[in-house]
Amino acid sequence: MSNDTDPAFQAWVDRAREVSLEAAAAMAGAKLKRSAHEMIGPCPKCLGTDRFSINEGKGLWNCRGAEGGNDSISLLMHAGGLPFLAACEQLTGEAPPRDGRQIDADIVRERKEERRDRKISKEQDEQRRSDWQAQAVSDLWRKALPFGGSFAEAYLARRGVTLTPDQCENLRFIPSLEYRGYADEQAQAETSLGEFPAMVAAMRDPAGGIVAVHRTYLAPDRPVKLVPPGDRNRNKAKKVFGKARGSIIWLGRPCPVVAIGEGIETAGAWYALGIGPDEVTIAAAYSLGNMSGGATDTMRHPTIKGRTIYNGIPDQDRPGIILPDWAREVILLGDGDSDGPTTVAHLLTAGRRYRAAGKAVSVHMAPEGSDWNDVLMGCMEGAA
Ligand SMILES: [Zn+2]
Structure with a gap:
């Protein structure tokens, strides 16, 4: 033939x-x-x-x-x-x-x-894109200014969070950083919407390399979170640049007990409340999904029709954050202001994953309706 x-x-x-x-x-x-x-x-x-x-x-x-x-x-x-x-x-x-x-x-x-x-050819394209991105991440981090004495430090202080020099080694400040977002509800792609100050955080992979930069955009005139211009629903003050999945923002030097919150503010606030152990390293996962990694399946949300939540069983192919060996004990910090069943399903997935990796795990859940930063702010008001 x-x-x-x-x-x-x-x-x-x-x-x-x-x-x-x-x-x-x-x-x-x-x-x-x-x-x-x-x-x-x-x-x-x-x-x-x-x-x-x-x-x-x-x-x-x-x-x-x-x-x-x-x-x-x-x-x-x-x-x-x-x-x-x-x-x-x-x-x-x-x-x-x-x-x-x-x-x-x-x-x-x-x-x-x-x-x-x-x-x-797909692999070559991906490699080129990934090389370019790694370079851009490193450039962004290099051009950032020290955190101490910056507008970013003032922002956290306003939220009740004061960090020691060890705790802010992975935080920096950029006085004027391009913000890209959706110009309006119809916009299909992100465009440049101006330049604003930003607190930036190094997101590190398990080997300690910086793989992404987390940005919290701030208002130009006061140290508060920016209300981004353009589409209110899609444009967020917090954005991540780089390969963030599986990376973590360390807020402190290595220590056997690690407490991981979703955000820099919530982890910092939990520490400031002094309710944890004396020796603890705090860290921010930036999202619940990154804290937990993937689950093998989803199940029906107990109360909201059409919504699903994680089934609580970690998917080993989508690991999320991989903690170093020096972290023996993990405290997962849960926010009580998001949807309860979703949060619990993620924390369960995360807890089982870290336990399977040989770590002791516990959960500190903020009271219902608030996150740890709200709790701290409430205490400060009470004290004033
Ligand atoms: Zn298939």
């Missing part, structure tokens, strides 16, 4: 490829929900909750358990667990035209090569 393919067979394959990704996903039994430009849901083959997605606009499908691809045939092969011919047959609703099996070998080889080329 030569390389020139049987035209009838090729036309049959083309007809299979023309089937929409959405229709192919439905054939595999996928139940997907629309989310922005994509449709997302569990993978019929690998399960999970949101690992499978299709982007009809870009003509791409993806599963975190596979490579993904750009046509309905590869989608059905993965999600439906079918070989090439069977996938084409299901998509077209027709049996292969004569002699298909021999030609199949050529096509399979060709497709394999295409897939390999695509993977290589």
Whole structure:
């Protein structure tokens, strides 16, 4: 058999490829929900909750358990667990035209090569982007000014948080830093919305390298959090730049007991309240999801319809923060002002993960309706 393919067979394959990704996903039994430009849901083959997605606009499908691809045939092969011919047959609703099996070998080889080329160029793009970002993170941190005596120090002091020199080694200040956000509700992409002062924090990976910079933008005239210009709903005063997942903001030198809060303010406030042990290193995870890492699945929120929460079982493939060996005991600081079941499910996931890594774990939950910074501010008002 030569390389020139049987035209009838090729036309049959083309007809299979023309089937929409959405229709192919439905054939595999996928139940997907629309989310922005994509449709997302569990993978019929690998399960999970949101690992499978299709982007009809870009003509791409993806599963975190596979490579993904750009046509309905590869989608059905993965999600439906079918070989090439069977996938084409299901998509077209027709049996292969004569002699298909021999030609199949050529096509399979060709497709394999295409897939390999695509993977290589995707990896090269990602590498370039990642190198550029690492350089930008390091430049940003280098150009920042010392924290001591800065507007950023005044901001934390106003929140009742005064840090020792050891505790603020990973904090710095930038007097004027570009803020990018959504200009209005309709905006599709972030644009430059001005320059503002910012408290910046080094986010470190388990080896101690700075992999991201956390920014708390401040109002230009007073040491309070910035109310960002543009779209109020999407533009936040706190932003992260770099590969933040799994990194941590250390607020102190290594010590066997570590207390991790979501934010710099809440961790600092908990310390200032003096309710922890004498010797403790505080740290900020920047988000609950980073503190807990991923969970193997989600379950229904007990009270809010349509919402899900973590099932409490850590997913080893999505670890979140990995604590160094010197941290023997972990105190997880919970905020009582966010949705209760969501917070508890994350803390449970985090607690089980750190316990499995051999650490003693406890949880300090702020009273319902407040975070640790509210508690501190309440104490200060009471004392004044
Ligand atoms: Zn899958």
